[in-house]
Amino acid sequence: MESATGPPQPVPQQSPAASPYGGSPVPPARSNGSPGVFGRKRKQAEAEVERLTVELQRLQAEHARQGSEKNALYQQLSRVQGEEAATLVVDTERLRASYQEADELLLAKIDRASDQLHQALASERQTYDDLVRRAADIQAETSRAQERLDQLRGQVVHTEEAAMLQEAGIYEYRHPLADAVAYKSALSTLKDQVKTLARDNRAVLAATDWHVNGSLSQGRKMVRDFSKLMLRAYNAEADNAVRTMRPHRLASLIDRLEKSRQTIARLGATMHIRISDEYHRLRVRELELTADHLAKQEEEKERRRELREQQREEERLQRELDRERSRLDKERQHYQSALERLRASGTHDSAGAAELRDKLAEIEASMAAVDAREANIRAGYVYVISNIGAFGERMVKIGLTRRLEPMDRVNELGDASVPFRFDVHALIFSEDAVGLERKLHEEFEDRRVNRVNVRREFFYVRPSEVREALERFAGQHLLEFREDPEAPEWRASTTPS
Structure with missing residues (x-):
């Protein structure tokens, strides 16, 4: 191969007698007075050789010219690289100087910032020490105030109903009886025991050796009069x-009565006048029975309201069933008459007759479904509704209705008692709607809004959580569920004008 920079080497010339295809020279054609076929071919080959020789020389000259240009380019490239290297060295030195200057400025700034930080830390430490001393003083004052509060707390009766509700929580019966009548009877017996203790002078205990002007009888009379006065004050409080x-105030009132007893004992300490333990226990038990009696009355009243509501609901359902049965019966008579007229006319309209028979079959199936709904008291619709405008996003109502048109019940719930209509998330028909409702209530029992009246079916639950529970319990009955409430009235009311 030729060198990239060397001069081109001359190509050896072939002799005219050489074969254009290589090999031994072509022998001359025989001369017999006229050129033959081989003579013509030889001349053509020699002409071709000459042409190729000229072309080869031209290519060699072109190659030599390109080599000269390449050498010139190599030299120019070397010169440019040298100049750029020198420029790069100068720029590097200049950048190194700039970086060194920037480092010095940065170090100076860091030193200044460090000094300022140390000064700020010293100031903060001083402030912290002052706060620690102030906290110690406040702690000492708090301890003294707590001691004083404990002293006053022993003398003051708490009467705030909100605090009592938080402490008492859900009211629990202390003397569970069957009904309010049983509580009333127990209260009557208890009051008789209280009167017996008062008549037998066992309600108040006092000293028996008290003397007045040296007279024991006057002393006994004085003690007896004071005892009656103290007992009147105690009974007035009781x-x-x-x-x-009120049931939620039971603990507060017992505490008040106990404080009254302690006050009587303190005021009558000179003559040892005090309310007997037996009498005080009877009055406390009277308070407990009274609270239980009131709670039982309210429970029975609520049960009666619920029973009346259930009866009204059943009456509405019965009216709906009767109306639906009447409507279906009219339709059945209509189609039955049409079918009989068609048969009586003698026409052979088999398609019309088949259509009438299909309608009659549908009506019979509907009437059978109405009869089944009337017979199965557990069948109905379980509804999941919410009212974002009235209760917020984290509260739903899970209830049951047995009406043929469940939206009638939902519309009743969204009457004037709430500012906006309820949004329906799900309406699930089930042959055992009572059982499905109970399962849902048990699932979210710990998030019930009203834990006293379980018939208030509101829960602190998001619709998506109810959907997950329904997918487990309802299964194939859950055909549609809407998680996001539309709340058109609330959204229109809250949209700025």
Whole structure:
């Protein structure tokens, strides 16, 4: 191969007698007075050789010219690289100087910032020490105030109903009886025991050796009069507690009565006058029975309201069933008459007759479904509704209706008692709607809004959580569920004008 920079080498010339295809020279044609076929071919080959020789020389000259240009380019490239290297060295030195200057400025700034930080830390430490000393003073004052509060707390009766509700929580019966009548009977017996203790002078205990002007009888009379006065004060407090009793205030009123007893013991300490333990226990038990009696009355009243509501609901359902049965019966008579007229006409309209028979079959199936709904008291619709405008996004109502048109019940719930209509997330028909409703209530029992009245079916639950529970319990009955409430009235009311 030729060198990239060397001069081109001359190509050896072939002799005219050489074969254009290589090999031994072509022998001359025989001369017999006229050129033959081989003579003509030889001349053509020689002409071709000459042409190729000229072309080869031209290519060699072109190759030599390109080599000269390449050498010139190599030299120019070397010169440019040298100049760029020198420029790069100068730029590097200049950048190194700039970086060194920037480092010095940065170090100076860091030193200044460090000094300022140390000064700020020293100031903060001083402030912290002051706060620690102030906290110690406040802690000492708090301890003294707590001691004083404990002293006052022993003398003051808590009467805030909100605090009592939080402490008492759900009211629990202390003397569970069957009904309010049983509580009333127990209260009557208890009051007789209280009167017996008062008549037998066992309600108040006092000293028996008290002397007045050296007279024991006058001393006994004085002690007896003071004892009656103290007992009247104690009974007045107990009777007032009975009259103002509310179940959630039971602990507060018992505490008040106990404080009254302690006050009587303190005021009558000179003559050892005090309310007997037996009498005090009877009055406390009277308060407990009274609270239970009131709670039982309210429970029975609520049960009666619920029973009346259930009866009204059943009456509405019965009216709906009767109307639906009447409507279906009219339609059945209509189609039955049409079918009989068609048969009586003698026409052979088999298609019309088949259509009438199909309608009659549908009506019979509908009437059978109505009869089944009337017979199966557990069948109905379980509804999941919410009212974002009234209760927020984290509250739903899970209830049951047995009406043929369940939206009638939903519309009733969204009447004037709430500012906006309810949004329906799901309506699930089930042959055992009562069981499905109970399962859902048990699933979210710990998030029930009203834990006293379980017939208030509101829960702190998002619709998506109810959907997950329904997918487990309802299964194939859950055909449609809407998680996001539309709430058109609320959204239109809250949209700025």
